[in-house]
Amino acid sequence: MYQLGWLPRIPNIIGVQAEGSAAISNAFHGDTETITPVSAKTIADSISVDLPRDGVRAVRAAKETGGTYVNVSDEEILKAIAELGKVGVFAEPAGATAYAGLVKAIATGVVGADHPILVLNTGSGLKDVRAAMQAVQPAPIIEPTLEAVKKIL
Numbered sequence: 001m002y003q004l005g006w007l008p009r010i011p012n013i014i015g016v017q018a019e020g021s022a023a024i025s026n027a028f029h030g031d032t033e034t035i036t037p038v039s040a041k042t043i044a045d046s047i048s049v050d051l052p053r054d055g056v057r058a059v060r061a062a063k064e065t066g067g068t069y070v071n072v073s074d075e076e077i078l079k080a081i082a083e084l085g086k087v088g089v090f091a092e093p094a095g096a097t098a099y100a101g102l103v104k105a106i107a108t109g110v111v112g113a114d115h116p117i118l119v120l121n122t123g124s125g126l127k128d129v130r131a132a133m134q135a136v137q138p139a140p141i142i143e144p145t146l147e148a149v150k151k152i153l
Helices: 023-029 055-064 074-086 093-107 129-135 146-152
Strands: 014-018 068-072
Touching: 014 023, 014 055, 014 093, 023 055, 023 068, 068 074, 068 093, 074 093, 074 129
Parallel strands: 014 068
Antiparallel strands: none
16 A cells, blocks of 8 residues: 655635625634625625625635635725736736735734745736726826937836
């Protein structure tokens, strides 16, 4: 019989939901598997759901792995879009929500610098350019001359 010298550890799953659409997080923190519908309202329209599917599985996944749930505001989501853009990731609001959750989890001590972390962003900013425009300052419009470019730089 083959035996592994080590057993892989299942990572702690930390769910992140927008404050305006936090039905699963509410159940998790209420220590229940009853998902009570909310009146969802968030800039992250891809995750704006009154009664999410598989909410019970999501609650169980966090509990069974020693994880938790973190809620983030629309303002935190917009800030995450801008921060991700600075490193070349163009995320739509729902995708940026995961990163906003990481930022909050670090700030509140849920995770530390020594924890291995994976954040998934599956949503391109091209899905919601209007939200991205809220996250950054408008680009300057300049004349098509080298002098105008030098002036901006």
